[in-house]
Amino acid sequence: MASKIEQLSFLIVDDYGDFRGVLRNMLQSFGVQKIDSVANGREAISHIEANRYDVILCDYNLGEGRDGQQVLEEIRARKLIGPSTVFVMVTAENTRLMVMGAVEYEPDSYLTKPFTKDLLAQRLERLLMRKTDLLEIEQAIAHKDYDLANQLLDRRIADNPRNVNEFIKLKADLCLKAGAYDQAENIYSGVLMQREVAWARMGIGKAYYHNRRYTEAKSVFEGLIEANERFMAAYDWLARTLLALDEAEAAQKVLETATSHSAKAVVRQRTLGELALKNSDEKVAEKAFGQAIRMGKHSIYKHPSLYANLARAKAVTTSGDVGMKVLRDMQKAFKGDREADLYAAMTEAVIQEDMGNGQRARQCMVNAHEFYKELGTRAAPELALDMARTCNRMGEADRARELLQQAVKNNHSDELFLKEVGDTLSHLGLSDDPQAMIGDIKKGIVRLNNRGVELARVGKLDEAMLLFEEAVEGMPGNKVVNLNAARIFMLYMQEHGIDSRRLEQVREYLERVRGMAPEDRTLHKMQRLFSKLVRQ
Secondary structure (H helix, E strand, O other): OHHHHOOOEEEEEOOOHHHHHHHHHHHHHOOOOEEEEEOOHHHHHHHHHHOOOOEEEEEOOOOOOOOHHHHHHHHHHOOOOOOOOEEEEEEOOOOHHHHHHHHHOOOOEEEEOOOOHHHHHHHHHHHHHHHHHHHHHHHHHHOOOHHHHHHHHHHHHHHOOOOHHHHHHHHHHHHHHHOOHHHHHHHHHHHHHHOOOHHHHHHHHHHHHHOOOHHHHHHHHHHHHHHOOOOHHHHHHHHHHHHHOOOHHHHHHHHHHHHHHOOOOHHHHHHHHHHHHHOOOHHHHHHHHHHHHHHOOOOOOOOHHHHHHHHHHHHHHOOHHHHHHHHHHHHHHOOOOHHHHHHHHHHHHHHHHHOOOHHHHHHHHHHHHHHHHHHHHHOOHHHHHHHHHHHHHOOOHHHHHHHHHHHHHHOOOOHHHHHHHHHHHHHOOOOOOHHHHHHHHHHHHHHHHHHHHHHHHOOOHHHHHHHHHHHHHHOOOOHHHHHHHHHHHHHHHHHHOOOHHHHHHHHHHHHHHHHHOOOOHHHHHHHHHHHHHHHO
């Protein structure tokens, strides 16, 4: 075991210098030579950005700034560590807030202070053995080479090793990510026929949900919560399922229960707050957004929308002046952030209008339109909904309708988002038949895509390029259109030679998609093709 550990690189994160020294001495007694140590979350992130570590031993309570949970959530979200890195949370605390918060981000293991050198060695040996067993598969997944990952998984499952269920779980989860929901359901069902396993039951619930079998999914998630009231992911999926069933108030209650069990999940608090605002429950929204801001002060999920929505809630529950104070706090926290400027302008417009300051409200809307235009394709789809609601509230119904129609054009393949657009159109009274409006826009885009692909198939690449170039101008935020445009342009250059202008256009299309959907599989295929083209 020592010969294995001594080759590895370690990062120790702890705010107590004495304990950093104790851990260093333990590791050195195993023969480890590559050891860095830092005192806080900021330094930890900086070191992880600059170096690759095999093992990170991170204390939960790091004093001021990020705690251990927030270090873990950031390096995972930013993909600063790969599948082979072992992350161990070290803690002297065992409060419910800490335990529930840390569990949700799933470190590889926990060590409770004080612990012995032998316990550390045993824990590391077990973790490293597991990581080595899964490494080749997880690396293929990390590189988006799903065909290779599936081949490796099938080979390992056929060998029927002692930990075969780990490979089966990875296989089923990969099917979910690929959209092969029926195949995933069959795998999870096969596991459940052998014995009841929570991860398989959860997986089958997700498969039901994605196949729009919402009633069955609801039953699965409710059963998981009944069996274990601390199964936090089941609450999130149950709330999502209830929303799909148009049971918004029930979904809110589910999230309220979840946040009472685990208050540190900023994303869940944000979801609860947004849902409560839609349900006109400003009291619950105020509490949820307030918690999200407090808990997320040093989190990667800190976001201007939390402040904007808290301001909206407080303007109703307390006063417009209190809401304006929250907006001033937001502008201090996000100084120079154009997205924050947009949220501030939209929110202030509504608050000022309600306070009777019409002239100031109108100026805020002018600013909001300028900021929204400046963000362009960098604006998240949800911003279009917020902007449309604000425009409608300020008497700009035609502009609100245009924004929602453009949102459909830019996101025509995202069914969940389109449902939100339809609900917004209906709620704002902007369409007598939202589904028909959305359906017509979708059909037009599908026809356009099909026409472009057909032109390319019969060799009319010039016409196909022109078609997609115009389409991208009209739908700059549409992932599918940008990817198809990139594909056609690359096909043309493969046949007719490299053109620097077209090469730059392809780079722009791919960069747009990377900003919108960095995990998209087609994007990664297109990026590989683009790299080959550039090297020619």
